[in-house]
Amino acid sequence: MIRGLFYLLIFPGLAFQVVCGFAFEWIDRKLLARFQRRIGPPWYQPLADLIKLFSKEDLLPLGAYDFVDLMLPLISLSAVLTAGLYIPIARFTPFSFEGDLIVIQFLMSVPTLAYYLAGIASVGIYSILGGGRSLLQYFSYEVPLLITISGPAVMAGSWSVAEISSSQLTMGPFIIFQPLGFILAVVGLIGKLKRDPLDIPSASSEVVGGSLTEFSGAKLGFWHLVMNVQAVVGIFLLVNLYMGWSNLTFPFAAILVFLVECLLMVLILSGASAVFARLRIDQLAGLGWRILVPLALLQLGFVILMGV
Amino acid sequence: MDKISIPIGPHHPLLKEPLSMRIDIAGERVLGGTLRLGYVHRGIEKMATQRTYVQDVHLIERICGICSHVHTTTFCLAVEKLLGIEVPPRGQYIRAMMCELERVHSHLLWLGILAKHVGLETVFMHAWHDRELALDIMEGVSGGRVSHAANQIGGVRFDLSPEQVAMIKENVEKLKAQVSGVLDVIENEPALRARTQGVAPVSADLIRDYCVVGPVARASGIDVDLRRDDPWPPYDQLDVNVITRPEGDAWARTLIRALETRESLRLCEILLSQMPVGPVTVRAPRKVPEGEVVTRSEAPRGEVLYYLRSDGSDKPARLKVRTPTLAVLSLLPEQLSKIHVADIPVVLAGIDLCIACADR
Amino acid sequence: MVKQIDLITLLERIEAETGCQCEVYQGITDEDALYIPVEDLGAVIGMLREDFGCYHLSGITAQQRESQPGEIELIYHFWHGKGLSLLLRLPADDPRVASLIATIPGADFYEREAAEMYGVTFTGREETPRLLLPDDWDQGPPFIRREESDG
Numbered sequence: 001m002i003r004g005l006f007y008l009l010i011f012p013g014l015a016f017q018v019v020c021g022f023a024f025e026w027i028d029r030k031l032l033a034r035f036q037r038r039i040g041p042p043w044y045q046p047l048a049d050l051i052k053l054f055s056k057e058d059l060l061p062l063g064a065y066d067f068v069d070l071m072l073p074l075i076s077l078s079a080v081l082t083a084g085l086y087i088p089i090a091r092f093t094p095f096s097f098e099g100d101l102i103v104i105q106f107l108m109s110v111p112t113l114a115y116y117l118a119g120i121a122s123v124g125i126y127s128i129l130g131g132g133r134s135l136l137q138y139f140s141y142e143v144p145l146l147i148t149i150s151g152p153a154v155m156a157g158s159w160s161v162a163e164i165s166s167s168q169l170t171m172g173p174f175i176i177f178q179p180l181g182f183i184l185a186v187v188g189l190i191g192k193l194k195r196d197p198l199d200i201p202s203a204s205s206e207v208v209g210g211s212l213t214e215f216s217g218a219k220l221g222f223w224h225l226v227m228n229v230q231a232v233v234g235i236f237l238l239v240n241l242y243m244g245w246s247n248l249t250f251p252f253a254a255i256l257v258f259l260v261e262c263l264l265m266v267l268i269l270s271g272a273s274a275v276f277a278r279l280r281i282d283q284l285a286g287l288g289w290r291i292l293v294p295l296a297l298l299q300l301g302f303v304i305l306m307g308v
Numbered sequence: 309m310d311k312i313s314i315p316i317g318p319h320h321p322l323l324k325e326p327l328s329m330r331i332d333i334a335g336e337r338v339l340g341g342t343l344r345l346g347y348v349h350r351g352i353e354k355m356a357t358q359r360t361y362v363q364d365v366h367l368i369e370r371i372c373g374i375c376s377h378v379h380t381t382t383f384c385l386a387v388e389k390l391l392g393i394e395v396p397p398r399g400q401y402i403r404a405m406m407c408e409l410e411r412v413h414s415h416l417l418w419l420g421i422l423a424k425h426v427g428l429e430t431v432f433m434h435a436w437h438d439r440e441l442a443l444d445i446m447e448g449v450s451g452g453r454v455s456h457a458a459n460q461i462g463g464v465r466f467d468l469s470p471e472q473v474a475m476i477k478e479n480v481e482k483l484k485a486q487v488s489g490v491l492d493v494i495e496n497e498p499a500l501r502a503r504t505q506g507v508a509p510v511s512a513d514l515i516r517d518y519c520v521v522g523p524v525a526r527a528s529g530i531d532v533d534l535r536r537d538d539p540w541p542p543y544d545q546l547d548v549n550v551i552t553r554p555e556g557d558a559w560a561r562t563l564i565r566a567l568e569t570r571e572s573l574r575l576c577e578i579l580l581s582q583m584p585v586g587p588v589t590v591r592a593p594r595k596v597p598e599g600e601v602v603t604r605s606e607a608p609r610g611e612v613l614y615y616l617r618s619d620g621s622d623k624p625a626r627l628k629v630r631t632p633t634l635a636v637l638s639l640l641p642e643q644l645s646k647i648h649v650a651d652i653p654v655v656l657a658g659i660d661l662c663i664a665c666a667d668r
Numbered sequence: 669m670v671k672q673i674d675l676i677t678l679l680e681r682i683e684a685e686t687g688c689q690c691e692v693y694q695g696i697t698d699e700d701a702l703y704i705p706v707e708d709l710g711a712v713i714g715m716l717r718e719d720f721g722c723y724h725l726s727g728i729t730a731q732q733r734e735s736q737p738g739e740i741e742l743i744y745h746f747w748h749g750k751g752l753s754l755l756l757r758l759p760a761d762d763p764r765v766a767s768l769i770a771t772i773p774g775a776d777f778y779e780r781e782a783a784e785m786y787g788v789t790f791t792g793r794e795e796t797p798r799l800l801l802p803d804d805w806d807q808g809p810p811f812i813r814r815e816e817s818d819g
Contacts (some may be wrong), residue, residue, distance in 0.1 A: 032429075035430055036433035036434065037433060037434060196429070197427060197499070273428070274430045276427070276428075277423075277426045277428065277497070277499035278426060278427025279499075279502075280651070281648075281650060314699060345799055345800060346798065346799060349801070351810075376778075389698065390697065446737070514722070517723075518724070518773050518774035519723075520774070599697055600696045600697065601696060601749050602699045602700070602745060613726045614726050615729045615745065626729075628727065628729040628731070628733040630726060630727030630745075630778070635777075636777055638773065638774050638777050668800075
């Protein structure tokens with residue numbers, strides 16, 4: 001019982017994921033700054049920002065629902081925290097069952113729906129536009145993402161993330177066999193996280209703040225936590241699906257290798273954010289259905305053929 | 309899909325200065341829009357008649373932050389014509405050099421804004437980093453980054469020492485190298501091209517009907533640049549390359565400003581190398597004889613027109629300023645039909661708004 | 669490059685084709701200027717655009733000269749390689765002139781500014797909304813010289 005609480009609240013649950021979220025946000029902002037010839041924030045900036053947000057006044061537009069606006073980020077936060085429980089952290093998996101990959105995908109989609117509802121619930125015109133765009137974006141990246149991450153599952157013969165990771169001890173990292181799948185999964189992750197170049201729902205020059213325009217104070221703080229934890233869980237997932245557990249044997253090998261792989265993922269995400277311009281929603285829809293889906297099917301077909 | 313009307317402005321992340329627009333959209337398509345100016349109207353024309361000509365030079369500088377020098381230049385040219393005095397050649401060269409540096413600064417600023425709106429934050433940061441170099445040059449010679457107070461009636465307020473000339477030459481070289489990198493991205497980056505190519509094309513006939521000026525007109529093939537076609541000295545001794553493009557879309561406007569930046573840096577180097585020696589200013593009497601004059605200049609955004617009427621005293625009787633943004637803004641409602649919502653930032657950035665200029 | 673029009677040629681062509689009596693105005697330094705009767709404005713501008721290719725209207729200046737307070741003067745600034753200004757004189761108590769926005773849509777903003785600053789009425793357009801003055805400005809055209817206060 002105590003052990004269960006420890007897993008839930010400390011590691012790999014709430015505390016661990018929130019701290020990783022802060023670390024991710026800091027590294028991301030620092031890398032982006034360095035790409036842009038700036039200095040970037042100090043290490044405690046994400047924590048300071050959160051504390052500041054929680055101490056701010058909570059303004060609500062006329063007609064918006066206070067309780068709904070509070071519950072939406074909290075439910076999203078619990079969804080992504082739960083998703084993170086099933087993903088191995090450097091071979092450590094307290095909870096794992098056959099089929100948890102599907103559950104993780106479902107839980108990771110809860111924030112998207114919540115984001116849309118937050119837009120509708122906020123009454124303002126920019127929120128509604130942002131919310132609508134987030135659903136349009138969801139339809140463009142989710143299908144290729146689902147097809148793509150079936151690849152490692154088929155290759156490992158299991159729908160459990162821990163199984164997929166451990167099977168790479170014998171088969172080798174899946175990224176070697178499914179490089180296209182990895183790239184598509186990264187694109188899908190960028191879409192899910194609504195990061196540049198796919199931050200269309202919250203493109204500030206077009207819809208000011210998207211769904212979150214009218215959010216302030218603690219509610220906005222919770223949304224920031226959701227974004228960070230979602231990013232961290234997404235990174236852990238991709239690292240486990242495509243890079244898996246390694247055969248290296250030296251002290252703390254598993255932890256160090258996992259750390260390096262995660263940092264590599266952060267580098268890829270930050271680099272994409274710095275280099276590419278934002279797509280238009282119709283360009284994204286075209287990209288998603290005309291390029292990403294066929295490529296994902298191709299990759300999956302290749303994996304199936306290889307196994308046969 | 310129902311038609312809804314979204315407000316852009318007076319306060320919006322897109323706008324540097326307040327401007328009120330109501331844009332009608334249906335889904336992701338824009339149907340049209342109306343705009344309302346006047347949020348930064350300060351009554352400069354009226355104030356100019358209540359101040360002396362010397363005070364007016366400082367008033368005119370504050371019409372706009374980014375094209376302040378060209379406004380004071382055009383005003384001083386008007387007064388000097390009425391007074392019948394001629395600025396010494398060295399003063400003319402310094403005036404032109406500051407004009408070209410200001411053009412570089414304005415285009416780099418615009419470039420950053422366009423990149424930011426399109427999501428290319430990295431280009432925004434790099435462009436504004438390079439813009440700092442241009443501002444450093446202007447501060448090194450005049451003491452001010454954007455409001456230089458470089459002009460006075462009869463010439464310029466300061467001379468360039470040999471150290472300053474060396475500093476400018478070195479910084480212009482550095483600027484050319486750094487700007488080359490950013491401009492290469494602009495010209496070759498496929499994502500930027502995808503966002504701007506084919507967006508809001510404007511035909512040359514529409515440009516003529518709406519009397520549009522500046523890079524927006526040149527992007528539709530209209531070959532007019534007042535530095536070449538109606539020059540004030542020393543532009544009549546310079547060979548200005550006028551860059552035009554036939555497409556008339558946002559991509560053409562982007563490309564033209566990028567190429568104009570290169571051209572302005574080249575003109576800066578020529579002006580520095582050919583700078584004559586001598587005085588930089590002549591003494592101007594306070595009272596201006598009766599008369600009227602019209603002067604025109606090529607500001608970074610296009611043709612700026614000044615009409616000045618004097619009644620023999622030391623204050624103007626009438627000053628009329630027609631800024632280029634006002635001419636370009638009349639085309640905006642026309643451009644806003646048939647585009648996507650996501651193209652609105654691109655269209656607005658292509659116009660290169662300077663609302664303070666338009667409102668005066 | 670735009671071709672330039674000689675002023676005397678222009679004057680002769682205007683008088684020949686439209687029959688209106690214009691006179692050269694020498695008051696503007698280094699700029700061609702013509703006085704046009706108010707009712708002939710449309711005809712002259714049409715001729716400038718079609719026959720001479722002079723289409724670029726840079727701006728419209730409205731002013732009230734101290735020597736002639738009973739008149740409001742409008743100056744249409746054109747540019748065709750060099751400047752050309754067309755001057756009109758309107759009576760100050762009822763300044764009316766035909767609007768140009770049917771032929772030159774770009775004249776819209778300039779007409780609106782002249783209308784709100786000097787009270788000029790532009791006929792032939794459905795409405796002349798405010799351009800620069802705030803919506804609740806109720807003190808009349810601010811540039812008009814009034815007897816009781818200084819203009």
